[in-house]
Amino acid sequence: MFDQKKVKNLVLSSLVADAYSLGAHWVYDEKQLANESIDWNELNTPLAIWHKEKKAGDFTHYGDQAFWLYDFLKDKDSFDINAFRDYWFTKMETYEGYIDGATRNTIQNIKDGVTPSGSDSTDLSVVGRIVPLLKVSKTKEEFFQNVKSLTEMTHNSQKTINATRFFAKLLVMALEKKEIEESIEEIKHEFDTTIQGFITNAIESKDADTFDTIRSFGPACDVDEGFGGIIHILCKYENFKDMMICNGKAGGDSSARAMIAAAIFMANQPISQIPQKWLAIKEIIE
Template structure:
């Protein structure tokens, strides 16, 4: 469907973005967001207690899970969600990072032989992890099918399935060489009034301050809060660095918003536009592998 090099770039940018967002991820207090020692031009150690043990250059659990999907798909030509669920469960059995509600509930479902095993979570974060699926998708329709199967493994809710399909279709449009704005307008027409409302809100906020807009939409994890924030960022910025910095300054679920934004923005842009110090993540072997 697209070149292997482009897929690797999209996986890489999603991981780099997640590492960049670690510093202010899940920080909600506005005073703390405005008064801290974070260097917005660099990677940072996390402020939030939820990431205890994480260091500058590490991923949040979103990046960790994205890397698992990438590793699982190595040397594969198709995506088997049942096999992936087993692999994911094995990774979780020794995982020392944050275990969120969707993961806890999914593990319970696996233990109880429930399939699809995903929780009923409608967290936005699952969508930013889909880039590795391009490796094993030979058509647009297969990619959409793989995205839905993947999402259901841990986030088996109607909201998550619909939102992930929207952003997967948007990604495809931009990968075809179309600009983001026209792609947004085209794809939204294929969805219901709820999705169109999220898009409308995001587009109408284009000229507003990002901190204010994201806080008004809601900076937390649910799709109902983060969807319009993603649209705001994609419609407002034509520079990925500026987009990611302003998103990070708004706090909350910074990485969920940014990982979606970065893969869509980078679909027809060069990964080399980001500062080189942002590439200095702690899993250097992954960056080296994705660059080969």
């Protein structure tokens, strides 16, 4: 069983990362990213029209779904994917946040009785939602199976399943106090040559500028673009705040990158790494 206090802190870390990312999430234009209305030291109201009903301190739709899983599991000691799918579907019926393509297609698959219900999306966002599963996973193997089930529920593509498995393994190794870059190198050969290529390029970029690097890899949602950016910021930064700010300034799907990186980075760091004023969301998960 994973340490429950640590799991709670990692859930908090990933949700803080999402809330921090809201301000510039899905902003791709460099002029908008340089907009003086963004204070990179604070939680910001969103610039993107897709989050127009949100305010500073809120989650993106990624964070909302991660919190739903955390809330669902509060009184559970195991993960029932069918029960969670029904819970998720009910929440989506009245959800007022952004409904992305993976979600729309998953909703239709559930209505059509498709199992697993996931879309064929190759987006990375679901990886950032896996942390609450540590609460109800008694072994590493159970965690990995729970992660696979969660992924297939909304993102049933082999590309996303592989990416989620990689980051789940890396998260567990970080919880075991293993150094992140060494762990990445250790497990990369368990994965296909595409993922190995992402890793090689990302590690080689760790001394380069983060804005330029993420822009060169691609700042968008897909595994092909986002995977390398996550590895880059994990290998480059030794401070949570710096990592979040530089990732946020690169724009695009900053939340997916931030949620994944935050959980892995904070697995062997004290919660004091997170700026106190970003912890305004803390009471949400108490």
